Amino acid sequence: xxxxxxxxxxxxxxxxxxxxxxxxxxxxxxxxxxxxxxxxxxxxxxxxxxxxxxxxxxxxxxxxxxxxxxxxxxxxxxxxxxxxxxxxxxxxxxxxxxxxxxxxxxxxxxxxxxxxxxxxxxxxxxxxxxxxxxxxxxxxxxxxxxxxxxxxxxxxxxxxxxxxxxxxxxxxxxxxxxxxxxxxxxxxxxxxxxxxxxxxxxxxxxxxxxxxxxxxxxxxxxxxxxxxxxxxxxxxxxxxxxxxxxxxxxxxxxxxxxxxxxxxxxxxxxxxxxxxxxxxxxxxxxxxxx
Amino acid sequence: xxxxxxxxxxxxxxxxxxxxxxxxxxxxxxxxxxxxxxxxxxxxxxxxxxxxxxxxxxxxxxxxxxxxxxxxxxxxxxxxxxxxxxxxxxxxxxxxxxxxxxxxxxxxxxxxxxxxxxxxxxxxxxxxxxxxxxxxxxxxxxxxxxxxxxxxxxxxxxxxxxxxxxxxxxxxxxxxxxxxxxxxxxxxxxxxxxxxxxxxxxxxxxxxxxxxxxxxxxxxxxxxxxxxxxxxxxxxxxxxxxxxxxxxxxxxxxxxxxxxxxxxxxxxxxxxxxxxxxxxxxxxxxxxxx
Numbered sequence: 001x002x003x004x005x006x007x008x009x010x011x012x013x014x015x016x017x018x019x020x021x022x023x024x025x026x027x028x029x030x031x032x033x034x035x036x037x038x039x040x041x042x043x044x045x046x047x048x049x050x051x052x053x054x055x056x057x058x059x060x061x062x063x064x065x066x067x068x069x070x071x072x073x074x075x076x077x078x079x080x081x082x083x084x085x086x087x088x089x090x091x092x093x094x095x096x097x098x099x100x101x102x103x104x105x106x107x108x109x110x111x112x113x114x115x116x117x118x119x120x121x122x123x124x125x126x127x128x129x130x131x132x133x134x135x136x137x138x139x140x141x142x143x144x145x146x147x148x149x150x151x152x153x154x155x156x157x158x159x160x161x162x163x164x165x166x167x168x169x170x171x172x173x174x175x176x177x178x179x180x181x182x183x184x185x186x187x188x189x190x191x192x193x194x195x196x197x198x199x200x201x202x203x204x205x206x207x208x209x210x211x212x213x214x215x216x217x218x219x220x221x222x223x224x225x226x227x228x229x230x231x232x233x234x235x236x237x238x239x240x241x242x243x244x245x246x247x248x249x250x251x252x253x254x255x256x257x258x259x260x261x262x263x264x265x266x267x268x269x270x271x272x273x274x275x276x277x278x279x280x281x282x283x284x285x286x287x288x289x290x
Numbered sequence: 291x292x293x294x295x296x297x298x299x300x301x302x303x304x305x306x307x308x309x310x311x312x313x314x315x316x317x318x319x320x321x322x323x324x325x326x327x328x329x330x331x332x333x334x335x336x337x338x339x340x341x342x343x344x345x346x347x348x349x350x351x352x353x354x355x356x357x358x359x360x361x362x363x364x365x366x367x368x369x370x371x372x373x374x375x376x377x378x379x380x381x382x383x384x385x386x387x388x389x390x391x392x393x394x395x396x397x398x399x400x401x402x403x404x405x406x407x408x409x410x411x412x413x414x415x416x417x418x419x420x421x422x423x424x425x426x427x428x429x430x431x432x433x434x435x436x437x438x439x440x441x442x443x444x445x446x447x448x449x450x451x452x453x454x455x456x457x458x459x460x461x462x463x464x465x466x467x468x469x470x471x472x473x474x475x476x477x478x479x480x481x482x483x484x485x486x487x488x489x490x491x492x493x494x495x496x497x498x499x500x501x502x503x504x505x506x507x508x509x510x511x512x513x514x515x516x517x518x519x520x521x522x523x524x525x526x527x528x529x530x531x532x533x534x535x536x537x538x539x540x541x542x543x544x545x546x547x548x549x550x551x552x553x554x555x556x557x558x559x560x561x562x563x564x565x566x567x568x569x570x571x572x573x574x575x576x577x578x579x580x
Binding site for chain 2: 122123125131133168197201206
């Protein structure tokens with residue numbers, strides 16, 4: 001049995017093609033969707049990520065409104081910028097690149113963001129809304145903005161015809177950005193879901209129960225070949241930069257011998273995140289025309 | 291080894307004593323906390339539940355504002371009632387007794403409710419907020435209104451000194467009222483958490499892995515003695531009225547032979563729900579004075 005590589009670049013291109021089509025249709029109706037990117041300070045990795053988002057935004061025929069702010073900005077001044085963007089008619093989606101400098105409160109920033117312009121799908125009100133829905137079909141039909149990385153994983157599985165219902169899913173990691181929302185999405189799609197974390201006892205045993213194993217723990221090559229059930233689908237959300245290079249949370253070289261399907265790093269989940277961000281933005285603009 | 295009965299009536303009395311003390315302190319400062327109970331239609335079980343809430347509310351020295359509405363009320367008229375209660379200065383917590391008649395949209399009602407008066411802890415904005423927090427300690431310290439039944443389970447475990455961190459918890463049931471939020475709470479408290487449901491394969495095997503087993507599936511005596519690991523803590527959220535009487539989701543007679551601790555039905559989780567509702571209300575009133 002040979003392993004199937006779940007190609008996130010190809011899947012993201014499909015999503016982006018749909019986004020570009022929808023953006024063009026909106027432009028033809030006089031409303032070009034716009035994405036505001038708020039970047040506080042000079043963190044090099046954040047600059048790279050925001051640069052990629054702006055490039056993809058423009059490539060999809062959308063307006064990019066970039067808002068670079070000094071690392072020394074006060075909480076009040078940052079909130080004032082968000083309020084300004086909430087009112088800016090050019091802007092249909094807003095992202096605030098995380099992490100923020102330590103003196104700033106990210107939760108308060110998210111609460112001030114207009115939930116209708118929540119491109120990252122991180123506003124608590126949006127998260128609470130879709131988490132209360134009964135099925136994944138309902139969630140998708142609702143048009144509520146979803147957090148980009150976990151929604152990107154779901155779309156990658158869908159495009160690759162990977163069944164979720166009635167299967168065992170194990171999510172290693174419980175962050176607000178990935179682990180917790182992805183667990184809730186897999187559950188909405190009728191999986192039986194276990195959320196484990198770095199201090200879980202017998203983590204290897206638990207991982208071996210998974211038909212779908214998600215690693216989102218932020219530790220290079222953390223998940224070993226021996227933890228993977230033969231034929232399992234392995235989704236690697238990790239992006240760990242080390243002296244030896246960029247590694248996921250899964251030992252890919254070993255894992256590909258046993259997994260039925262696996263996402264590479266890079267080129268797996270990463271490209272899906274940006275694609276879903278733009279999809280949230282075009283969807284927000286469409287809602288304005290309803 | 292004899293089984294420990296987790297007495298929800300006693301635990302609820304402790305919570306209610308604290309609520310009464312806090313309500314008296316507020317009254318002494320000129321602000322008596324008030325709970326509005328919105329009851330649409332004539333469902334007998336709903337009338338009983340609301341009656342219990344009003345009684346406990348008055349016993350705790352709080353004001354009860356009861357709002358009975360006809361089963362024929364329109365969605366708009368119901369929303370107008372909620373807006374009125376949002377503005378009513380006597381009212382610090384509002385509950386809308388569920389289920390609503392079928393022509394009414396409960397999600398839209400919850401969205402209109404002022405999140406600061408969310409006595410049931412069901413407003414999506416509140417749910418999203420606490421679910422994004424890193425630890426159960428942070429959640430409790432935040433003062434965000436929590437959904438009453440799962441928060442009641444957590445308080446019952448706390449009062450009985452049942453450790454949660456690093457243990458395996460299995461929640462059978464994935465409702466928005468209980469299963470999903472309780473899974474997120476146990477996870478915040480550092481458990482490794484599996485959410486299973488009625489169509490989960492090998493459900494008995496999964497349940498046997500649980501140190502803490504929660505049944506919230508709405509099916510009488512669904513969880514069998516053989517599914518329970520010796521010494522496990524069993525929490526029964528079920529309240530199933532049958533021709534033979536009231537039963538939980540666990541076969542209590544069998545389960546008490548193997549469990550280390552178990553909640554009875556009635557007298558287990560049920561009384562905690564009402565106690566937490568009043569605690570949310572007094573907490574909302576306290577916040578108004580901050």
